[in-house]
Amino acid sequence: MKEVSLFIPCTVDLFLPLIGEATVSLLRRAGVTPVYRRGQTCCGQPAMNSGYRKEAKKAAKHFIELFGDDEVIVSPSGSCVCMVKHHYPELLADEPEWSRRAAEVARRVYELSQYLVDVLNVTDMGAAYQGKVAYHESCHVLRGLGVSTQPKKLISAVKGTELVSMNQDDFCCGFGGEFASHYPDISESMVQDKVQNYIDSGADLLILCEPGCLLNIGGYLSRHHPEKRAMHLANFLAQNGREMPR
Amino acid sequence: MKISTEKFTELAKKEVEKARARPFLKMVPHSLYQKRKAGLATLPDAAAAQAYGAAIRSEAINRLPELLEEFEKKATANGAKVFWARTAKEAREYIVNLASERGAKFVIKGKSMVTEEIGLNEALSDHGIEPWEADLGEFIIQQMHRPPFHIVGPAINVPVEEIRDLFMAKGIMKEPTLDPVALGWAARRFLREKFHRAEFGVTGVNMAVAETGTIINLENEGNIRFAKSSPRTQVSVMTLEKVVPTMKDAMHLIRLLSRNCSGQNISAYVSMDSGPKQDGEIDGPEELIIVIVDNGRSGIYQDPKARDALRCIRCAACLNICPVYRQIGGYAYGWVYSGPMGQVLMPLLLGLDKTQDIYRACSLCGACKSVCPAGIDHPALFLYYRSLDVSTDHSFKGKRRPWREALFFKAWSMAVQRFWIWDTGISVTRPFINKNSENGVIHNMKGAFGGWFRKRDLPPMAEKTFHEKWEEIKKTR
Helix, strand or coil, X not given: CCEEEECCCHHHHHCCXXXXXXXXXXXXXXXXXXXXXXXXXXXXXXHHHHCCHHHHHHHHHHHHHHHCCCCCEEECCHHHHHHHHHHHHHHCCCCHHHHHHHHHHHHHEEEHHHHHHHHCCCCCCCCEEEXXXXXXXXXXXXXXXXXXXXXXXXXXXXXXXXXXXXXXXXXXXXXXXXXHHHCHHHHHHHHHHHHHHHHHCCCCEEEECCHHHHHHHHHHHHHXXXXXXXXXXXXXXXXXCCCCCC | CCCCHHHHHHHHHHHHHHHHHCCHHHHHHHHHHHHHHHHHCCCXXXXXXXXXHHHHHHHHHHCHHHHHHHHHHHHHHCCCEEEEECCHHHHHHHHHHHHHHCCCCEEEECCCHHHHHCCHHHHHHHCCCEEEECCHHHHHHHHHCCCCCCCCCCCCCCCHHHHHHHHHHCCCCCCCCCCHHHHHHHHHHHHHHHHHHCCEEEECCCEEECCCCEEEEEECCCHHHHHHHCCCEEEEEEEHHHEECCHHHHHHHHHHHHHHHHCCCCCCEEEEECCCCCCCCCCCCCEEEEEEECCCHHHHHHCCCHHHHHHCCCCCHHHHXXXXXXXXXXXXXXXXXXXXXXXXXXXXXXXXXXXXXXXXXXXXXXXXHHHCCCCCCHHHHHHHHHHHHHCCXXXXXXXXXXXXXXXXXXXXXXXXXXXHHHHHHHHHHHHHHHCCEXXXXXXXXXXXXXXXHCCCCECCCCCCCHHHHHHHHHHCC
């Protein structure tokens, strides 16, 4: 069976490993074999976003060394895929050999829903969930990768699920990495608006494809609306919308 | 105007509170954003039209010196006079002197951002020449002594009750009313008298066409056309980057500017001036003076990356869609420009050291880039400025970052390429983080991430990370 290399973002590895497990389970259901390269650390986004290019470059080189020959690299995070796809080639542009390798890797990296729908051509993952769900269009998934119909197709194929529309579904939730802790006044107000739109949508579950947004929206819900849930698409599909014990 | 870009965080906090208390503030940019959507839908291929706009602006900026020379030649041949101002001060002084020489008692002004940038109104007032803003929004904020809240709608945040009270207090109208149309008429009647006696008009420029030496203005109120055609002396102030190669290019940008700004297919007034009144013509200004302001822009042009910031055509689509602008409005940015267009431009004009929060207070969501008709990649520019700041690059006055942050990323970069350090780091950090966990949730944590926990929780670090659990996961099927 075709092997697929798992690119597990550090947020998933350290805080949300269940997203990783769900990713494994979905890929297996879709008929491919997930493999995991030990030695993965961080894609370099925090350094890149803070302006530490030299440091981000080190992360990029480490990633390229580690994943270099893998034919397909799949990750349950749009922003980490963006980092590899768009920022690595630019970051390494002045080193010809690395630049070539970065371009190669960039071609082979996919966001999970993008890989399932566009490459493997599957939409029905065999999941079932009775209820209404809304979908949050994460910035890097939507504008960074142009991925929007893919997760919606996967959600719509879930038995019993109604995908409802949500106002300002394509607006940033206010995460933005360091942005959330450096500018809490603005960030909090953004996540508050996002959650209000989710509540107003009438959905009982909010689905997204970005671990960062999940930490942010989930963290806000946990404090202010514990009855409301947000969930990564991978977990929604793999576990039929149920929380799994940690 | 006092520049307070260094107080961004503090100002933003106040503005967030204000905006939450007055939900209509958030409705205004949203309704403009909806209008833009409808406006773009009238184009047969909106994406292609936007890309064409980006191509025009890219060419204009990359040929800037040559196009400016051509523009000067053509404009001069048309009978206009061109004055080059290296700095804001030079521009101010030139216009003030000119107004004094012409014996102008007052100046009638059309809406223009560049005259805000160079602080022209204050300079005129200081010399006893009263500037009268003739755009309704500008007129309101001038009377209130406030900066623009929005680059296109400077007073969109001012409630109608405040405008009524202001107009009553200033004797602009006699009977109080809340009817916006009646308020508009009151301002018109008040300003009409100024227009009729106007000797000296000052306006901005939307586009300067190199091919023909023509300056173009777009507006909806007619005040710019009035300020350009009625006085004896017309002064049109533009910054270097307003130039476009051909009239055809300008025509396309007009299609885009109107739609991206207000959703209109074309603004109510479009005026083009190729020189002053010619022999045999019955109206128009006797002299047309075009002031071309550099104010740091030729330095920006020198940097092939930063140069892209000059593509902006001031449509404000980026403000209307920006989730940060929607939370804080225009005042927190601390100067005349605001929103993503201001965030890419102000750091270059004022220095990276004085604007650190301006280019950092962004979640990099990319909404601005997705709507920009000039093809500006705002997030990429923010990343560039941040990197210049970290490397203390002096070209735009990069400032050193706090040593704690620099040290953190130094350590991080060592760990990120050596898994054993990374893994050891995790084992060491985990107990420190997880000691804050109560029933599987972290509600608070001291230190650099304190901001997170004011209104948000965080899951604790996994007892077994994905990589620690992989061998187990591999066996399950």
